[in-house]
Amino acid sequence: MGQSKPFNTHSILIVDDEAILRFDLADFFMDAGYHVYDAADADEAIAILEAHDSIRIVLTDVQMPGSMDGLKLAHYIRDRYPPTVLLVTSGMRKIELDEMPENSLFITKPFDPNRLLKHIEEIART
Amino acid sequence: MTVCCTIYVCYPAEDLILQNSATLDKALAWSIANRFSLSRQFAIVAVAVFVVGLVRGLFITELVPWLFFIPVIIASALLLSRDAGIFASVLATIVAGFTIGNSDHAFWMTGPQWAGSILFLLVVLGLAVLVGELRYTFTRNRGLTETNAETNILLGEREAFLASVLASSTDCIKVLDLDGRLTFMSEGGQKVMEVSDFNAISGCPWPIFWNGAGNVQAEAAVKAAREGRSSSFIARASTMGGTEKWWDVAVSPILGADSQPKQILSVSRDITASRYNEEQHRQLSRIVETTTDFVGMADLDGVVYFLNDAALNMVGLSRERLGGVHVTDFFPPDDASQVEKEVLPAVAEKGHWIGELSFRHFVTGQLIPVLYNVFPVTDTDGKLVGYGTVTRDFTERKNAEARQRLLNDELSHRLKNVLSVVQSVASQTLRQSQDLASANTALMSRLVALGEAASVLTANEWSSAGIRQLVRTVLGHHADIGDRIIIDGPELVLHPQAAMAFALALHELATNAAKYGALSNETGKVRLTWSAGEADDGNGPRLKLLWEEVGGPPVQPPSRRGFGSTMIERSLRAYFKGEAKLEYRAEGLRFEIDCPLEAAGSLES
Numbered sequence: 216m217g218q219s220k221p222f223n224t225h226s227i228l229i230v231d232d233e234a235i236l237r238f239d240l241a242d243f244f245m246d247a248g249y250h251v252y253d254a255a256d257a258d259e260a261i262a263i264l265e266a267h268d269s270i271r272i273v274l275t276d277v278q279m280p281g282s283m284d285g286l287k288l289a290h291y292i293r294d295r296y297p298p299t300v301l302l303v304t305s306g307m308r309k310i311e312l313d314e315m316p317e318n319s320l321f322i323t324k325p326f327d328p329n330r331l332l333k334h335i336e337e338i339a340r341t
Numbered sequence: 342m343t344v345c346c347t348i349y350v351c352y353p354a355e356d357l358i359l360q361n362s363a364t365l366d367k368a369l370a371w372s373i374a375n376r377f378s379l380s381r382q383f384a385i386v387a388v389a390v391f392v393v394g395l396v397r398g399l400f401i402t403e404l405v406p407w408l409f410f411i412p413v414i415i416a417s418a419l420l421l422s423r424d425a426g427i428f429a430s431v432l433a434t435i436v437a438g439f440t441i442g443n444s445d446h447a448f449w450m451t452g453p454q455w456a457g458s459i460l461f462l463l464v465v466l467g468l469a470v471l472v473g474e475l476r477y478t479f480t481r482n483r484g485l486t487e488t489n490a491e492t493n494i495l496l497g498e499r500e501a502f503l504a505s506v507l508a509s510s511t512d513c514i515k516v517l518d519l520d521g522r523l524t525f526m527s528e529g530g531q532k533v534m535e536v537s538d539f540n541a542i543s544g545c546p547w548p549i550f551w552n553g554a555g556n557v558q559a560e561a562a563v564k565a566a567r568e569g570r571s572s573s574f575i576a577r578a579s580t581m582g583g584t585e586k587w588w589d590v591a592v593s594p595i596l597g598a599d600s601q602p603k604q605i606l607s608v609s610r611d612i613t614a615s616r617y618n619e620e621q622h623r624q625l626s627r628i629v630e631t632t633t634d635f636v637g638m639a640d641l642d643g644v645v646y647f648l649n650d651a652a653l654n655m656v657g658l659s660r661e662r663l664g665g666v667h668v669t670d671f672f673p674p675d676d677a678s679q680v681e682k683e684v685l686p687a688v689a690e691k692g693h694w695i696g697e698l699s700f701r702h703f704v705t706g707q708l709i710p711v712l713y714n715v716f717p718v719t720d721t722d723g724k725l726v727g728y729g730t731v732t733r734d735f736t737e738r739k740n741a742e743a744r745q746r747l748l749n750d751e752l753s754h755r756l757k758n759v760l761s762v763v764q765s766v767a768s769q770t771l772r773q774s775q776d777l778a779s780a781n782t783a784l785m786s787r788l789v790a791l792g793e794a795a796s797v798l799t800a801n802e803w804s805s806a807g808i809r810q811l812v813r814t815v816l817g818h819h820a821d822i823g824d825r826i827i828i829d830g831p832e833l834v835l836h837p838q839a840a841m842a843f844a845l846a847l848h849e850l851a852t853n854a855a856k857y858g859a860l861s862n863e864t865g866k867v868r869l870t871w872s873a874g875e876a877d878d879g880n881g882p883r884l885k886l887l888w889e890e891v892g893g894p895p896v897q898p899p900s901r902r903g904f905g906s907t908m909i910e911r912s913l914r915a916y917f918k919g920e921a922k923l924e925y926r927a928e929g930l931r932f933e934i935d936c937p938l939e940a941a942g943s944l945e946s
Contacts, residue, residue: 232838233758233761233762233838234838234842234911234912234915234916235762235765235766235769235841235842235845235908235912236761236762236764236765237915238765238769238907238911238912238915239764239765239766239768239769240765242768242769242772243768255915278754305754306753306754306755306756306757306758306760306761307750307754307757323757324757324758324760324761325757325760325761325764328768
């Protein structure tokens with residue numbers, strides 16, 4: 216913290232249809248000083264991204280109801296907002312590397328938010 | 342005993358007669374065996390007649406002159422021939438006439454002598470002819486006796502042969518009368534039929550020995566034989582020892598001299614063993630034909646010459662198209678080369694190969710996972726003549742394995758998601774608690790509520806949870822349902838995520854009521870009601886749920902909103918995609934949800 220950053224790393228969008236999880240992660244990142252946006256599905260997420268171009272970190276679940284699952288959303292964001300730090304999470308399965316968008320990270324549920332935070336900050340520093 | 346004695350007494354007299362006849366017999370037999378030519382016969386006769394004539398002329402002149410010649414004539418006719426007898430008669434008449442006459446008479450002999458001579462000649466001629474006939478008859482009779490003896494020997498041999506054939510044959514050969522009653526059974530037949538005493542069954546109607554349909558067939562065969570026709574049938578009959586056997590039976594009439602059936606011949610052959618083999622073979626064939634396994638055989642070159650119906654069906658071949666198909670044609674290229682290079686040599690060498698491969702459907706080309714099981718086909722000497730296979734379609738098993746994998750993945754997914762929820766609940770509980778002890782208590786009870794929701798969901802394969810069961814399960818811990826907690830609403834099924842959140846929310850509400858609300862005294866009540874009705878806006882039915890506390894101590898809004906209230910309002914709003922409102926009214930706490938029904942679940946179908 217306090218280091219120079221190429222863009223605003225303090226805004227994060229958390230996309231997960233499991234609200235309890237989403238709220239807890241939101242509380243966690245808020246406590247860590249982030250400005251948190253949350254969405255229950257891809258459509259909500261896209262609307263939030265369009266409204267707030269300051270968001271450069273997206274953490275998304277894979278399995279979600281709606282027109283797009285988390286993986287498709289990740290690809291959409293990679294295309295649409297290339298510099299975004301993409302974190303894809305799922306309890307379902309290992310996502311094959313070629314399924315993932317470039318420069319994105321897959322995290323298996325359940326995960327330790329502290330380690331995730333450390334990781335995000337490492338990426339932000341590079 | 343008496344019979345024996347009679348024979349014994351009679352025997353010497355008979356013997357004497359036989360001895361006498363035998364002397365004559367021997368002389369006659371000798372004369373027949375040693376025939377002389379006619380001239381020698383005549384010479385012998387002439388000598389004999391002249392000797393007799395000389396003896397008579399020299400010594401016995403006074404007696405009847407012809408009497409001495411009679412034995413010579415009889416002997417000539419009997420021992421030489423009729424012609425010799427006639428010659429002897431004529432010669433004897435002349436010699437006799439010569440010896441009795443003299444030149445004093447104008448015609449050598451007196452008139453009465455002439456008459457006597459002529460009469461003698463006539464009588465002895467007749468005698469010679471008669472004795473000659475006797476000789477001829479004897480000769481013919483002797484020939485007949487010889488032929489008869491020869492015939493008897495032949496017949497004896499033949500009978501012995503037939504008897505040995507009958508005795509040694511394992512066929513059961515029987516003779517029946519025209520009514521079908523047993524009159525004879527061959528020795529070998531008695532053995533195979535396990536007959537210890539033929540007298541016990543002699544005269545019994547033969548068809549009664551046959552069981553079931555055989556009885557009808559036997560009756561028909563007897564009837565046919567009686568009408569002069571032969572027939573045969575195969576049926577079951579038990580031996581006298583009680584062993585049931587299969588018999589191949591031929592029944593034919595035995596014709597008399599008038600070509601009419603006089604008796605009936607029945608020959609039964611025990612075919613139990615071959616019948617059993619046949620039956621066993623038939624059953625084995627049936628197993629091969631009805632099994633759902635792929636059964637096939639190929640020659641040493643790998644050319645398939647047999648496939649059962651299941652095999653043809655499995656790979657989409659027809660019998661017509663089977664000709665020339667090679668073992669490797671059943672596999673995709675990779676497996677085919679493995680079969681050729683590894684499987685078949687292994688079978689020839691080690692006698693067996695089993696492993697998982699894939700067949701290729703001949704029409705669609707689709708791969709069929711199989712457990713390929715190959716064994717050698719050998720001839721009776723144990724020489725390898727081909728390959729056999731009983732191959733199992735593994736499609737179902739592979740599908741089951743895939744389903745199992747999917748199920749495991751799904752289970753793992755659920756488990757991880759539930760752990761994530763637990764992680765969040767724990768994290769929130771710790772975050773909002775003032776001390777570790779209260780955090781501990783709260784976390785424990787929250788995990789129990791989650792567990793209850795999980796068990797309701799698990800009962801429905803994690804697809805939904807009935808709202809009533811969920812309510813009863815979660816609230817049952819806190820107070821008596823129906824007494825302090827009144828429930829009213831239609832049965833609904835909730836989505837898994839909504840069910841988890843709802844269970845947690847109910848748990849929080851009940852815990853709060855027990856601590857501060859209507860369930861904290863002896864009289865307060867909680868009313869939990871819900872309805873699912875059509876909304877005015879036309880966007881589908883809405884779920885309206887109300888938690889209402891009455892009769893509790895006056896309510897005071899909490900100074901700090903903890904996990905409970907946050908959980909209740911915030912998460913239910915998110916999960917149910919509608920309004921969730923918590924009101925701390927003085928007369929009692931009130932919690933209300935108003936959301937589209939489809940966001941929470943659906944009316945029980």
